[in-house]
Amino acid sequence: MKMNKHDKVWFDGRLIDLGDACVSPLAYGLHYGWGVYEGLRAYDTKKGRAVFRLRDHMVRFLDSARFMQLDVQYSLDELCDAVKEVCRANGSQADYIRPLAYYGENGELGLGAVNVPTHVLIMTIHMGAYIRGGAPGASLITSSWERPSNLATSLTAKVCGNYVSSIIAKREAMRQGADEALMLNHNGSVAEASAENVFMVRHGQLITPGLSEGILEGITRDTVIELARELGYEVVERSITRGEIVIADEVFMTGTAVELHPVRSIDGIPIGKDVPGPITAELRELYGKVVRGEVEDHLDWVDPIDQKPARRRKK
Ligand SMILES: Cc1ncc(COP(=O)(O)O)c(C=O)c1O
Structure with missing residues (x-):
């Protein structure tokens, strides 16, 4: 609407x-x-x-x-x-x-x-679902456009002009019939999607690029890292190669708009056996509960619009 x-x-x-x-x-x-x-x-x-x-x-x-x-x-x-x-x-x-x-x-x-x-x-x-089309997961291409480096601009800041690069990549994906663009950084490592952070699951470990890889410090990324650790998963922030992510057991994207969304393929290569994979599904379900204030331990993340703002949570 x-x-x-x-x-x-x-x-x-x-x-x-x-x-x-x-x-x-x-x-x-x-x-x-x-x-x-x-x-x-x-x-x-x-x-x-x-x-x-x-x-x-x-x-x-x-x-x-x-x-x-x-x-x-x-x-x-x-x-x-x-x-x-x-x-x-x-x-x-x-x-x-x-x-x-x-x-x-x-x-x-x-x-x-x-x-x-x-x-x-x-x-x-009114946004509703950010990725539409009803498929169980998003299809990604690897963009031919590089994610700007931390030397070109601040990627920690959500600067309007930074998004030109995201738009170019997103439109490249759309022209190829894909849902999203995976962007690599100047070293050829995975950075993030056009407006989403990226996670992969390999050998039971959750892996996501660290801040030096050229990413926005996503609030959903932070939420998911905290929830995953609470569930007992090991979460590692490190660089991810293109070769590694296409053979991951599971890949998902996080962002306020996309929430937690599974990836079903990258450059036409299917990811994992099931979409969503089991860890993605578990985290997505929990995320859905947390944002709706159904998880007592995380009520301080949920700010009713009829009340004064909640104080920042101490880590
Ligand atoms: C480039 C980029 N990466 C990641 C994200 C996800 O950030 P957040 O989870 O804070 O919405 C966004 C969202 O705006 C973004 O623009």
């Missing part, structure tokens, strides 16, 4: 109709991808509608803004409250939340612009 012009957006501190939210044609955010964003999901829980790991996402949002030297005028608490306010205004169809901070305009277009106002927008859409 698409957004309509009467859906509410939070724009620089005010809740207004989407149709009234105006962005200047001179905005640096528009020209150069000079902005940062987040993606969060809301779920129905026993305590009503709730946002998953709200505070962690908004901490990452402010960290991303700090990297791009955007001057976000709102505190973490204010931003968390604003997310909840938009969710309340847009109702239960709003399952995906998109905060965006972008560099505005100063009447010029030079890359050296300073002291330009930063605008903050928070909107929601």
Whole structure:
């Protein structure tokens, strides 16, 4: 379901109709991808509608803004409250939340612009399943485009402009009839998919690329690592070769949008015996319960939209 012009957006501190939210044609955010964003999901829980790991996402949002030297005028608490306010205004169809901070305009277009106002927008859409088509798992191609390295940009920050590379890879996958693109880094090792982290299972061990491999430090990745360890699995962060991942017993992707999604093939090569494999299925089921507030030990990750934000969980 698409957004309509009467859906509410939070724009620089005010809740207004989407149709009234105006962005200047001179905005640096528009020209150069000079902005940062987040993606969060809301779920129905026993305590009503709730946002998953709200505070962690908004901490990452402010960290991303700090990297791009955007001057976000709102505190973490204010931003968390604003997310909840938009969710309340847009109702239960709003399952995906998109905060965006972008560099505005100063009447010029030079890359050296300073002291330009930063605008903050928070909107929601109805996303449903991110990968559609009903197949039991996603088909991936290995993109011919390299994931930018940590020397090209910060991959820890969700910088809008970074996503040009993801879009090129995703469209390459779509042209080949695949669901997603697996991106390799400058060393030829597996980095991540266009907007998802990647895990493989080999010999009972869960393996995922570490941060130096050129990946976003995904919040779902962190969630799944913690849940897998609680279930007693060994989780290792290390580089993964292309040759290794195609013979893995199981491969899955993680991300707020995709949640935990099995991979059925890479470059036409089937992965594992069953899709989803047993460990993927177990983790996916548990993840589904955790985000819906059905797991007592992880209720602090679930932030009801009618309550004040939960404090960050101590590790
Ligand atoms: C490049 C990239 N990798 C991984 C992820 C998954 O991150 P998260 O689990 O925090 O949504 C995303 C999601 O936005 C992403 O854009």
